[in-house]
Amino acid sequence: MASKSKSLPSQSKNVEPKGGSPGAPKSSSPKNGSLKTSIGKGGETHQTSGVAFTTNQGIPVSDDQNSLRGGTRGPTLLEDFVLREKITHFDHERIPERIVHARGSAAHGYFETEVSMSKYTSASFLQKKGTRVPVFTRFSTVAGGSGSVDLPRDVRGFAVKFYTDQGNFDLVGNNIPVFFIQDAIKFPDLIHSVKMEPDRGFPQAASAHDTFWDFISLMPESTHMIMWAMSDRAIPRSLRMIDGFGVHTFRLVNDEGVSTFVKFHWRPTIGCQSVVWDEAVKISGADPDFHRRDLWTAIDTGAYPEWELFFQLFSEEDAKKFDFDVLDPTKLIPEELVPLTKVGRMVLDRNPDNFFAETEQVAYCPANIVPGIDFSDDPLLQGRLFSYLDTQLSRLGSSNFHELPINAPKCPMHNFQRDGHMRTTVPKGRVAYEPNTLDGGGARETPKGYVTHPRAVSGVAVRERSKSFSDHFTQAKLFFSSQTEPEQNHIVAALVFELGKVETPAIRDRVLGQLVNVDAKLAKRVADGLGVPLPAAVPAAVPTKKNVTPSPKLSLLQNAKATLQGRVVGILVTDGTDPAVVDRTKKTVEKEGAKLFVVAPKASGVKLSNGKALAADGALAGSPSVFFDAVVLAPSTEGAKALTKEGAAIDFVRDAFGHLKVVGHVKSAAALLAKAGVEANADRGVVAVDDGPEKFVGEAKKGRVFEREPEVRTVY
Numbered sequence: 001m002a003s004k005s006k007s008l009p010s011q012s013k014n015v016e017p018k019g020g021s022p023g024a025p026k027s028s029s030p031k032n033g034s035l036k037t038s039i040g041k042g043g044e045t046h047q048t049s050g051v052a053f054t055t056n057q058g059i060p061v062s063d064d065q066n067s068l069r070g071g072t073r074g075p076t077l078l079e080d081f082v083l084r085e086k087i088t089h090f091d092h093e094r095i096p097e098r099i100v101h102a103r104g105s106a107a108h109g110y111f112e113t114e115v116s117m118s119k120y121t122s123a124s125f126l127q128k129k130g131t132r133v134p135v136f137t138r139f140s141t142v143a144g145g146s147g148s149v150d151l152p153r154d155v156r157g158f159a160v161k162f163y164t165d166q167g168n169f170d171l172v173g174n175n176i177p178v179f180f181i182q183d184a185i186k187f188p189d190l191i192h193s194v195k196m197e198p199d200r201g202f203p204q205a206a207s208a209h210d211t212f213w214d215f216i217s218l219m220p221e222s223t224h225m226i227m228w229a230m231s232d233r234a235i236p237r238s239l240r241m242i243d244g245f246g247v248h249t250f251r252l253v254n255d256e257g258v259s260t261f262v263k264f265h266w267r268p269t270i271g272c273q274s275v276v277w278d279e280a281v282k283i284s285g286a287d288p289d290f291h292r293r294d295l296w297t298a299i300d301t302g303a304y305p306e307w308e309l310f311f312q313l314f315s316e317e318d319a320k321k322f323d324f325d326v327l328d329p330t331k332l333i334p335e336e337l338v339p340l341t342k343v344g345r346m347v348l349d350r351n352p353d354n355f356f357a358e359t360e361q362v363a364y365c366p367a368n369i370v371p372g373i374d375f376s377d378d379p380l381l382q383g384r385l386f387s388y389l390d391t392q393l394s395r396l397g398s399s400n401f402h403e404l405p406i407n408a409p410k411c412p413m414h415n416f417q418r419d420g421h422m423r424t425t426v427p428k429g430r431v432a433y434e435p436n437t438l439d440g441g442g443a444r445e446t447p448k449g450y451v452t453h454p455r456a457v458s459g460v461a462v463r464e465r466s467k468s469f470s471d472h473f474t475q476a477k478l479f480f481s482s483q484t485e486p487e488q489n490h491i492v493a494a495l496v497f498e499l500g501k502v503e504t505p506a507i508r509d510r511v512l513g514q515l516v517n518v519d520a521k522l523a524k525r526v527a528d529g530l531g532v533p534l535p536a537a538v539p540a541a542v543p544t545k546k547n548v549t550p551s552p553k554l555s556l557l558q559n560a561k562a563t564l565q566g567r568v569v570g571i572l573v574t575d576g577t578d579p580a581v582v583d584r585t586k587k588t589v590e591k592e593g594a595k596l597f598v599v600a601p602k603a604s605g606v607k608l609s610n611g612k613a614l615a616a617d618g619a620l621a622g623s624p625s626v627f628f629d630a631v632v633l634a635p636s637t638e639g640a641k642a643l644t645k646e647g648a649a650i651d652f653v654r655d656a657f658g659h660l661k662v663v664g665h666v667k668s669a670a671a672l673l674a675k676a677g678v679e680a681n682a683d684r685g686v687v688a689v690d691d692g693p694e695k696f697v698g699e700a701k702k703g704r705v706f707e708r709e710p711e712v713r714t715v716y
């Protein structure tokens with residue numbers, strides 16, 4: 001038996017960290033798909049690879065194409081253990097999806113401390129410049145199911161598991177620094193309101209429906225978050241181009257036991273960027289996996305996404321001076337008030353080997369915290385400290401989910417917890433309790449263990465919110481007034497769109513009444529966009545402050561980076577395209593850290609004017625311009641003429657222009673441009689590239705041509 005199992009190498013291990021499942025090791029599965037095949041008696045394909053295929057019990061299987069039956073045309077036999085095992089396993093392949101944040105994409109990487117934070121925290125991974133710890137980071141949408149599209153208008157989850165030498169620290173944040181509600185007891189209501197309506201099962205992954213806005217209209221505290229959710233933050237261009245925020249106030253505690261309040265901020269090094277709403281809608285149809293594919297492809301091709309981690313550090317005394325409560329998660333601390341302190345960087349450099357084992361089974365929990373970091377009394381955070389462990393039990397089905405490789409700490413782990421469903425470790429010895437004298441000096445409490453910062457807790461048990469939480473509108477006003485004109489226009493348009501989908505007029509009116517408290521002009525613009533009269537303001541617990549000083553740091557556009565790094569430029573070619581245009585564009589674009597994606601009428605590519613073949617990265621029908629940050633139209637005259645009869649080509653141009661992108665074009669593209677209704681020199685973003693791509697690239701680096709917007713869609 002021993003010698004036999006040697007001849008079946010795949011049976012020796014249940015789990016291979018790299019290289020896929022035992023049945024399909026990477027080394028022996030040729031990329032070109034050319035395994036030796038033979039045809040079976042019934043015409044089915046059998047393959048030979050030299051690696052034995054087995055059941056889960058390790059029993060070699062001779063035929064995985066035909067179930068066992070009584071006669072070739074007879075009934076299937078219950079005896080067929082290969083069939084029964086396979087089908088049973090398949091029947092149980094799914095686990096309950098996350099109730100929120102079900103749709104997610106993740107990657108491995110590392111966090112590196114760049115500035116010692118020892119002054120503020122004893123957390124070991126933050127002591128020394130240069131310390132690196134592995135991380136696993138999952139991004140997600142909130143409302144949709146696990147199979148929903150990547151680009152609904154939604155908050156994005158940004159959860160990082162740091163595997164430190166003091167255990168796992170999970171920073172489970174969002175891409176928006178505030179939240180909808182102030183108390184965990186309202187979370188089930190909030191989520192029920194945004195999810196599919198329970199009688200009809202729609203809409204999936206959309207906030208534009210009555211139940212969501214009904215709830216919002218009755219929850220003035222959500223107004224600040226609504227401003228963010230209606231802004232372009234909620235339709236990011238890429239998961240690589242979003243900020244991350246811990247949202248709540250946390251605490252850092254140093255070796256001397258001194259505590260400092262902290263807010264966590266992640267910033268992508270290639271800058272934040274968003275799409276426009278019409279583009280989001282089209283991407284959702286053209287590629288529902290747009291963000292997942294983008295993250296995967298970037299990492300797969302070595303363009304590793306990177307974020308810098310910053311702390312906003314402030315004392316309890318500072319906190320008392322602010323005119324909002326730092327325990328209220330619907331408030332942010334403007335950077336002008338407390339600047340950011342750089343801490344380190346996170347690089348995501350490895351895709352998961354298996355989506356289910358890692359991305360699906362990863363279990364984040366804000367209560368996973370290491371010595372030197374501590375909680376605050378934020379009532380939303382306090383509720384979260386309960387929820388995540390609880391949800392993992394039902395989602396992963398066992399209290400032993402911490403043993404799954406993606407969840408297990410990468411430092412030693414010892415205690416006397418035992419047994420339970422699916423225990424995979426095999427504890428040794430007769431002792432499963434502590435204190436004891438029989439285990440010969442096993443694991444015991446340590447002075448280096450986690451100590452909760454001794455914060456004062458006192459008061460009468462009440463179901464009551466602090467008055468310091470009552471100003472629901474001033475920061476909403478701060479956010480709106482800190483946006484540039486195009487950004488404000490987008491917030492108005494998003495509100496008009498979302499409320500336009502609301503069927504119950506009274507709900508719309510109540511939301512408009514909340515908006516009056518934020519900014520009467522904003523509310524009027526939304527009302528006009530809907531074509532309804534502006535109602536009076538809803539009564540506010542605390543009047544909105546009249547004068548707020550805008551915080552430019554809250555605007556995406558004022559902080560955008562002029563760069564093409566990590567972006568994709570699409571070039572539309574046809575037979576007869578000038579190779580020089582393609583070559584020069586490719587070189588210049590790649591020098592900027594972007595990729596050039598060749599779009600051709602057919603998947604096989606084109607024949608250039610010099611007779612050489614150019615391979616396509618994608619066929620036109622499946623590669624609309626919404627996939628790209630900027631486009632170049634480089635057809636031959638004949639090619640352009642043919643494309644004027646091709647809807648996908650006309651849409652390619654019209655959409656690129658309509659989505660405010662920089663459009664490069666050669667002279668021979670004239671017929672196509674004209675058909676799409678785009679003038680060759682319409683604005684600074686429509687650029688001739690016959691003499692070189694430099695001007696095109698210069699404009700494309702600036703991002704979208706927002707000044708074009710009033711030409712292409714209604715500004716309410």
Ligand code: HDE
Binds near residue numbers: 172173
């Ligand atoms: Fe979560 N949240 N949440 N949340 N949350 C979950 O835990 C919950 C909140 C966030 O990629 C669940 O494992 C409550 C704020 C992210 O796997 C659940 C409250 C923020 C993820 C849960 C909040 C978040 C979750 C569902 C109000 C930003 C995805 C599945 C008190 C700071 C993590 C799971 C991943 C997931 C509960 C509010 C971020 C049900 C009760 C605020 C990024 O436990």
